[in-house]
Amino acid sequence: MLILIAGPYRSGTGDDPVKMTENLKRLEAPSYALFKAGHVPMIGEWVALPVWHAAGGETVGDALHEEIFYPTAHRLLELCEGVLRLPGDSKGADND
Template identity: 50%
Template sequence: MMILVAGPYRSGTGDDPARLRANVEAMNDAAVTLFRAGHLPVTGEALALPLIEQAQFLGRGPVGAVDTVFDEIFHPISSRLLERCDAVLRIGGPSAGADEMVAQARAGGKAVFASLSEVPPA
């Protein structure tokens, strides 16, 4: 299965770079486990963060308006990605964005897993 790993990115971090990295690492750790189990894991962060950085570099967003470019790309790319996934694995703590991915998955009839142990073998 192609599984979107959804968890907090900015939630509860105060945008502290170390805490943001820790959240990405948690999603990537889950993705490695899914991969080793034979699935195709994806994260919205892997696609969105480089695009956000590039959009800022190219001046496509107002200078200093990080949230404007973030809002333009971050959740929309995860939403588009989820359309092509079979399931969502929801990890971590509170996150409106991750909860939005879960709701979208359920609305689309996709599987939603709350832990790695719930994911069936590939």
């Protein structure tokens, strides 16, 4: 199964890149266990970040960021067969 791992990425960070990187590491933490169980883990930021960079993204939260990040998660949800929702406040994950 393709499993979307959802949880805090940007929420609660004040857009601090160090905190966002820490949150991404938390999102990635269960990925190996999912893989070992025969699944393919997916995190929206794994897709959205390179798309955003390729489009010229520079400032978290700008119009381009909003255009890419949430829609990427919604498109992935159409492909994923399950969601692993990690603890923590997350507007994006709650909308997923």
